[in-house]
Amino acid sequence: MKKQFGTYAAHQPGYEGFKQLGKLDDYVYQSLSHLGDASHKLSWSLTVLENTDVPKELQEEIKQVLQAVGDIKQKLRAHQG
Structure with missing residues (x-):
C-alpha cells in the first residue's frame, strides 16, 4: 500500500523495515535507528x-x-519503552 505523499511514512528511510520489525509505533526506536545511520x-x-x-x-x-x-542517542535510550 502506497503511503500518502506528505506523511513521514511516504518519505522515511527504512519505513518498510520498521514495519517488518513491528516497530511502526516505536518512535524512539526509529529515531535511534536514524541517529545510528547519521x-x-x-x-x-x-x-x-x-x-x-x-x-x-x-x-x-x-x-x-x-x-x-552519541550523547543524544544515550539520552534518548532512557525514553525507550
Whole structure:
C-alpha cells in the first residue's frame, strides 16, 4: 500500500523495515535507528578526509558532532519503552 505523499511514512528511510520489525509505533526506536545511520555517515565523512588537506580543526568539529550524536542517542535510550 502506497503511503500518502506528505506523511513521514511516504518519505522515511527504512519505513518498510520498521514495519517488518513491528516497530511502526516505536518512535524512539526509529529515531535511534536514524541517529545510528547519521553516526555511521559522519564516521565515513571523517574517513574520506584522512588523506586531504582539510584543516584538522574542521575535522575535529565533525568529531565533536559525532560525539554529540552519541550523547543524544544515550539520552534518548532512557525514553525507550
